Amino acid sequence: MFDFMNNPTVALIVATVVKGALLIVILLTAFAYMTLIERRVVAKIQGRLGPNRAGPMGLFQPVADALKMMFKEQMIPSQARAGIYVLAPVISVVVALCAFAVVPIGNNWSANSGVHSIWDPFIGDINVGLLWILSISSLSVYGIVLGGWSSGNRYSLLGALRSAAQMVSYETSLGLALSGVLMWAGSLSMVTIVHRQLDMGIWYICAQPLGFVIYIIAAVAEVNRAPFDLPEAEQELTAGYLTEYAGLRWSLFQMAEYINMITVSAVASTLFFGGWSLFGLTDGIPILSIVIFMIKVAFFLFLFIWLRATLPRIRYDRLMRFGWQVLLPLAALNIVITACTVALGGDRFWWISGVAGLLVVVVMLFAIRRQGILEGTHFSEVETGKPVLPHSVRLVTYEQEPELEQDEDSAPSVSQPPLARNSNTVQV
């Protein structure tokens, strides 16, 4: 019955189609349950319950949401450019789906013997795998810009432009940060990069801490997640490029965003955390490698949710300045450090670039904090020694305020009780 599978080319195509379909199903299920987990976790952090009505622990909530979206009216606003308006979400989703094609989800079924089978758990081992991911994921700007532009709405247009500027700004840092990994691995293929980490005996996070920090910050900005979700800043732009979208088209955009999140998490765990490997644990049992890979990806997805629940959205000018004036020079510095180490003697000296990178990260944290105090985004202390609110949050300008009668005990003292912080400024 399965005679046609004896022809290698036909068997290859059949296997690829099956694996592709399986991957799409897995990604969509992950997307659906990611929305539920995000709502539950954010609710937990904010002291709420979250959706818990549909099924046990709200487990059927994604099903209910999907059904609701299917039955919603798909309308095209009268001002919109209909063709592009319909096409934009399609571009977003297709681009998001096919970026995942080159990520190795697990080890070869024949473990490390080097024998390849057509059913190995990745769609394609392209020799320019990482370049494929970079180029495909930069295409996702098109979906957002075209969607925002064609909606015929000012909010959408501004949100789309913001998004485009933000994504291209952080893409440069992203690419430069990844080239440090490429120097160690000497290959663009994702499968080979994982095997190189096994050969070297370390995960690249040890050799590239600075590169990892830059990558993760730039990745959050790339997928437009909080605290970099300025394209969807509700207070300023309603819903940004999504304003005029409803029903299934809206959920296609959502889908693209979450799948992009999964992709950048998978890339982070492949490049910096050894992909499916875990200290030789997976040597005998290939199926275990898939589980380990999923756990690593889940950790990064949880990190995204955690960031969203913890950090406030940052201001747009600060966002752009951070991208160009902090991340980009640091990414260039990372290349120089890594190049020095690799030129010095190759794999044995990975710890030099590791220590240097960590040092740069620590210095950067201190410098950012100091800059924040100088520019007035942190609490600072005036001559009286009382901590005052920064300029950006003060209700009245401090200089024009009439001198309040101060008690005699306002002599310079470094530590004030926290309650005293607001006392000077909030009386309007």
Add this chain to the structure above:
Amino acid sequence: MSTPANIGYLYAGILVAAGFVFVILATTVSGLLSPHNPTKEKLQTYESGETPIGSAWVQYPLGFYIYALLFVAFDVDIVFVISWAVIFKQLSIFGFCEIVFFIVVLAIGLLYAWRKGVTRWI
């Protein structure tokens, strides 16, 4: 079969096609299931409840254009840096000097843009 590396593109192409099939299928099914009852008010542009005035395609700040220019310059650099990084171990000291020189030029470019105030929004 003999070169799995090149056949990988076929895999990726199949995935692109599968993505398109999925999206078109989903939108078609949804189009069949959902109601279709547009009214004039429903199709109006949303501007926080006000009646929209004029076209939405307004002029936007020049800053976006400058960022696009900067991006083009630096993205071309990335193409060079990535292709260099892959074969760096074979290039040895010559490749190292090359890239340091290249990054210095890049840094001067960024410094120029920085001094001109381009990297600052508004």
